[in-house]
Amino acid sequence: MTDRHHLLVHGSTFAAVGDRGDISGVRGGGSPDGLFVRDARHLSRWQLTVDGAVPEVLTPVADGDAARCVLVPRGGRLEPPAHTLFREQAVGDSSFVEVLRVTSNRPVPTTVRLAVTADADFTDQFELRSDHRTYVKAGALRSREVLGDGIEFTYRRAEWCSRTSITADPAPDAVEETGTGARRLVWTLELAPHGTTELVLRVIARPHGDRRALRVPRSPAAVNEQLLESEGAFVEGVAFPTGWPELAAACARGLADLAALQIPAAGPDGEELRVPAAGAPWFLALLGRDALLTSLFALPYRPRPAAATLLALAATQATGRGPSPLAQPGKIVHEVRHGELAHFGQVPFGRYYGSVDATPLFLILLGAYVELTGDTALARRLEPHARAAVGWMLDHGGLTSRGYLVYRADEGGLANQNWKDSPGAICCADGTRPTGAVMAAGAQGYAYDALRRTAGVARTVWSDQTYAALLEQAAADLRDRFQRDFWMPERSFPALALDGAGLQVDALASDAGHLLWSGLLDKEYGEVVGRRLLEPDFFSGWGVRTLASGQPAYHPLSYHRGSVWPHDNALIALGLARYGLHDEARTVAHALVDAATATGHRLPEVLAGYGRDTHPEPVPYPHACVRESRSAAAPLALLTAVGGA
Template identity: 40%
Template sequence: MEALDTDAAAPETAPVRPEAGGAPSFSVAVTAATALALYRPRTLKCQDSFAVLDHFGDMQALHPTAEGLFHADTRYLSRLALRIGNERPLLLSSSVSEDNALLSVNLTNPDMVPCGTTQLPRDTLYLRRVMALGEGVLRERLTLRNFGSVEVACELALGYAADFADIFEVRGGRRPRRGESLPPEATEEGGAVLGYRGLDGVTRRTRLDFVPRPDAHRLGSEARWTLRLPPGGQQVIEIVIRCSAGAEAAPPPPEAPTLEALISGHRAWSERRQRETAHFHTSNESFNDWVNRSRADLDMLTTDTPEGPFPYAGIPWFSSPFGRDSLITALQCLWLDPGLARGVLRFLAARQATGFDPERDAEPGKILHEMRGGEMAALGEVPFGLYYGSVDSTPLFVMLAAAYWDRTGDLALIRALWPNIEAALGWMERHGDRDGDGFLEYHRLSSKGLVNQGWKDSHDAIFHADGSTPEGPIALVEVQAYAYAAWSGAARLAAALGRKAQARSFAERAATLRRRFEEAFWCEDLGTYALALDGAKRPCRVRSSNAGHALLVGIAAPERAARVAATLLDRDSFSGWGVRTIARGEARYNPMSYHNGSVWPHDNGLIALGLARYGLREPLVRLLGALFDAALFADLKRLPELYCGFERRAGEGPTGYPVACLPQAWASAAAFAVLGAMLGIGFDPAHRQLRFVRPVLPPWLEVVRLYNLRLGAAAVDVRLNRHAGDNDVALNVLRRRGRIEVAVIT
């Protein structure tokens, strides 16, 4: 039985999300006006477009949230509101399909007076809205049917508007000046074109087309249809919304893919992704629901690029390329989907910095942090058009490249990426290690950039035990772990390429870093590693989840790994829903804080992989159970970007964070990280071997079947069974295609 929570209650007003520190000229924090965790919007995404709608299928109907149709970091439609007469319909149900291909909303009429004095009883009209999204196009089919015994006469109204707000404006930023809103234009077909000429010289337009054409149209504001439906009668209205941009963009043409084409295109993409990856089924249907939703969300967030599939970070705030997020997402999914890692590596290599640009925090060899395509990024009002302000993306790039090689044996890609890998290692040596002590540190160069440049990048995330802010440059604990993995991984890659001298040099650097890391970061009295070292090399003696990342890569001494795990899973750090970012009792602990007491699924996924590396099965099972339980309470079993770190209460789910992204790529990928950790999946391409190292299944997961586990051209299907009454797991090969061996290592 869970103990009662002793933390303070959450306030009604959600805290502002602090993403950037100091006082840049433009704040990039997300303003919390509505708690998305409770509001649970409906989301669709295709390539560089996404839509956020409420449960009615409307945009901006009730709250000043991120609702709307977005394309390339601009909101092309800020309002789409359906009314019967002047009344909002009653909601019957609303759901996004399991594969995220469409939104289906079922509505009916409230009690109302549709015409004259004739009373229309409630539940007479049935309205079904079906929406699907393509790149730059949203299509809706609205079907109305009269289930009454007499003819229904009423008006159907669709209000619309476009504010062409940059995503950073939607997030709460205020601009001193905006571009010019253009007068609405009527189309020959009875539709409308809304336009905006930005300060960047780009004209953005939204075209709305209606079939049949409206009976009345207040241009730029509302379309109305007069309906007369006999008993059993039906009316269908098609709505097409298209986005375009250019120096002097003409209105987008009325032609657009049909609703069925958009849905089938999305499903064809998902089916292709499924054929390229492993998939699985378990004896626990709720667990299956979680991983299936996670798979569908990850497919939706993944965008086709010339370099291959690339997962965008999350909706609504981060539907764009992020280096760190994509690298960690690909790492968590590597065992079942190495193609995602391949796409991520090629995409980031193509955008690796080659020169110095302080305003973008760019230095030669550095890997991208964030990439944006909106007006404010183009004008430099925010530095994120092509921004390099992260200390961890570069070692993570090398780390993922080595892990990809270990997984696939694909030497051709490693050979092609070797110049980029060498450049990344050069950045780590010359620019990342600012004082030559062997540790990677960060210190921002851009006046508008991020002050803290690890994954906990809010302004208050790094602190000393007394709560004071450390002076930089800052060396984070997890970044040293990534650097160790990068140097040791680069040694393996160099050896595979026949570069023996480089291999020895890189291996020596890794060994030296590991020794110095233990000396500088270990805090014996805390039973864990320090959060960071400040510019004077004083440790930030704070218990944090960051220390768990030291287990991920094996930099932690084996005798200390168990102590770190015990600290992470004690009552101060483990909320019952996962490991908190900061332990209860630390100076800045706040369970509602973005980075100082909340729980992040991806953070826990990486910790789970670390626990598996050291064979720490009991804490691994506890952690897996916590994340699974949290997913059971989540809408659609979709784990958000983060949730609050309040202690678990019996019969209640985790407390939501007000502006968490839903879905978020690395939160979705956490499901696969914990499953891979639990099964201990590993690969040995040189010996054509698939390995299960110390696999463990919790009591509520008796059978796991894995299909299409690939190693080169070969593939295998296996079944793992938990023995009743003990922790042993038996494995059976169900099907084998090509030359591949399967081994269980206990």
Template identity: 55%
Template sequence: MSTGAPHAQLVRDATFVHLDADGGITGTRGTSPDGLFVRDGRHLSLWQLTVDGSAPAVLSPVTPVGDGTGECVLTPEGTRDAPPAYTVLRRQTVGAGTFTDVLSLVSNSPEPLVADVVLTLAADFADTFELRADDRHYPKPGSTRRTHRTDTGLEFDYRRADWHVRTTVSATPAPDDIRIEDTRGEDTRGEDEGAHALVWRLALEPHGRADVRLGVVALPHGDPHLPSIVTDRTAVHSVGSPDTADSPDVSEDLDLACRQGLADLDLLTIAAIGVDGEPVAVPAAGVPWFLTLFGRDSLLTSYFMLPYRPGTAAGTLSALAATQGQSHDAFRGEQPGRIVHEIRLGELAHFRQVPYGRYYGTIDATPLFLVLLHAHYEVTQDATLAVRLERHARSAVDWLLGDGGLTEHGYLVYTPDPGGLVNQNWKDSVGAVCHKDGTQARGPVAVCEAQGYAYDALRRTARLAEHVWHDPSYARELDRLADELRDRFGRDFWMAEDDFPALALDGEGQQVDALASDAGHLLWSGILDEDRARRVGRRLLEPDFFSGWAIRTLASGQRPYHPLSYHRGSAWPHDNGVIALGLARYGLADEVARVVAGLTAAAAHHGHRLPEVLGGYDRAASARPVPYPHSCSPQAWAAATPWALRTALRQSIR
């Protein structure tokens, strides 16, 4: 029998299910919780099949076969001389708030059989923030859970004040019996809220077949009807085709990685509301933790895909303009003009037990919004969106100059948020913005890449003001601010001894001197002069940075380096994608080729799907890239990275 992968994940239309190899759910928590998830809530926490009193063995584990569907093959225990009497073929599919499980029992016997089939199930409606491995507990005063029997199955119901969510389960044929299962060693019959079992006695004719079809509908709080998302899979050819004559020779592995990335982005596309109330499709950040709109992630994903799918950028920009900050709210970091970091729709966000309902704690989403807005105009030569979002763009610039810190501090700065994110750049884990000795920078912190984004945002918005909004005085002012920022940055961030930019400036204006991959983003934004940019680009391909698979987040040999640290030694594909675009900007074709080759080889070891994060181990130490244990997969900006690499290859040979 195949031992296979221990888990499988099916994703579609803002809904995902995390399953064991046999298609079951056990209600796990921690780094890899299983269950059916919709809008940050778990709508199934138990889904266990038994046949004739025991769990069937796995002949073939759940394997995704496309479009949110997985298949597996199970069988009762047997021996060589007494093989199993029947086989269970299982096909499971997720859609917009739905989960379908079709069980087909196929008899292998010449005699009639009766199979006792039992499915034990429950719904705990846990918020995703409860399930993380950080031992946090959240009170839920007045909450109630109830289970109601229906003619064809069950309805699970959870209420707390004005919060109401449900999960319905219906079966064809209807179960012969429904019973309460005591999974906690207690009498649950009085409260009727524990696990339940659906029971069938299925008659099988000789070599016959019997099917049970189970349909699950998750009904989240608010509007329970989740829209299906239809992505235009031909749109990749609408502006720039991978087959066009100006594309360089692309390896088969890179082409396969691009195709897999496109398929993953289709799965991760979710519905959002645009700036004028229109429905738009946007890339969610990833599963299991981030199946929602994320400012930074969605913006960079859209930028990577811009030459191939400009509609993704248009949807993202409209959705983020619709959620742009309007007032000051310290709890969630909202400020006028600021672009949102993430949007959560779960119970804990609803009751403000976590700040992430609309959380604005990001230093870089606002300048990246401006970068993408101009880039969309530049690529499509269609000014419609730039005109439509002019007010939002000007408000974003006002945030850069005001609450963002450019006027007061000379740089974009953030102060660690004790109730939210300590670090508010893309390396947002605790301790990620550190000195060479490993100590965390103390705020207000000015991370280097955010200054590059701000410089690029000012330059690009000046071009919109000049060519689209017809406001030359505003364009001149933005160009002046960009010039001054570039001059300050070159003076304050450059570390002469290391011949490399500092990771950040701390609240005292001192350089945070760790050697980090963030410097590569400065090539993409263009804030460095050409000579320094080329030196930085070549430095990032030295062995302490470049593992052979990818550029590490932190150069090895420094005290805080750890190859399995989230941001202090691991390697992120999207980070490398940004760096590759920066290398191409300065004509560093050999360096681009090495980054592309390393990441393409890494993708080939993962079925051509780049994970969110790779371990930072040297390629010479292992024949395969070492996986990061808590990596999201699929993950949007990792899925889009092969397309950024394709673009970098094309640009580097021009």
């Protein structure tokens, strides 16, 4: 993240704090700070002062599962600080806890006045994005109630009600108004000579509809013990490559991040599940495509997320009864949000179906899961959902009528509905955007693989030979059509997409690597494409760019038109290995592992497209999710693709 924010993540809760552990609540610029639960900011200010002044940082917060810093009152060389403050913070389930330890540096008794200014604006995350949109909230009311040991903030709008409670031990001596809506909790502490005293502050967030009996964390140490236990369970039993310690470290870091990114979801029968969220800070929610790819990468090492993801997405599969025209029967959900704006329909993402590729990926994961685990019971339970998903691909998805999976820009939602879903991501080499319907190349590869894998499940588990044969024939026909319509002979490369008139969208893009992963291309074409992706205009030294440089549409800091995405490269590495291009797969894997090593063994959502030959360190993309589930699982995919080589 930019602006020196540090992320603390625990399931559907995250906090972004500054170098001194403060939350400013300032809007604009990069990613906002605060305590967020289920798409709403439950702490918008959390600022410490000592004797009325902001303390100076001796040791700033470092990235990790807890935020720790050391602060002192401002002073000079001739007047050393009278006391030192040791601050430690952590997030739990819908909670935030801080221990503030104050140690006297003087041989005589001293008095110190501490204050924490707190506020909760309950702003929806969509309001904090940099698109400058505003949303009307008629009748919204905020209130504050002083408690015996703290303060409670409440937000109401019609039936919507959210609360944030702050308690302290010892209780504050006073709770003061500030004139801004925030409240100042104040303590006057008497310190013995070289003595130490401690404050514990606990924050409980209660989003709308959450009626659980939440346990207040005792301390950051208790939260960290819980996190370490869950991280250990994710890492335990995975055989990391001993001959490649950097890949082993990236896998371990990724599994630990996946443990922290597990969020609650419900299955078809209401059963409680834990599924991978897409990423923090912007996408700590269930996104179909992201959860499916994450689960696929982790499947050989951790199959449980795959089963949970399949069940959660089956539970949210469209039935055609929703108000959105995108909620066509059998379609797998793109995004599920729980915030205020989604609740009142002011953003379309409460349950949003703007994805052309989540449905085939659902079928791919089901087939891969059954093949790896032999769990035929889940395949039988999900048979109606799988058949409905195939039905969507053949009917509303466009395979029968258009020959390909098709999407159209959704006004008010996503213009592009494949994995490159930013505006302008699907374009010609000169940057021209297609009009009308779009048939993205990568989605056709997913459809091909989905048909083949579902045919295998139909044949071996459902005992439906006729259905299996129909799907196999549909896959073969799709493969023949694709190589006729998408292949650009003059460039020896597939088009990025076809437009509504069936004309090729001719940008050279990394999506071709997804066709290797799905096996859609003939071997001869696949080998040509695989080697082409390692040419200097595509390969930055840190990975394959989303768009080859040298094209007018290329931009190294564009979200999808020249950047380097770890999960994109993980799919490419798997595809290269599938086509026997093992040296090329190792080149991609080593580049990504080097990038991870340079960033504390953690791969971000996306990197800038600048070449390694001109800049010796990977350049971050300015608005990337720091913890992103597909990137966290990408090292596992590399391990699958190349082993410990």
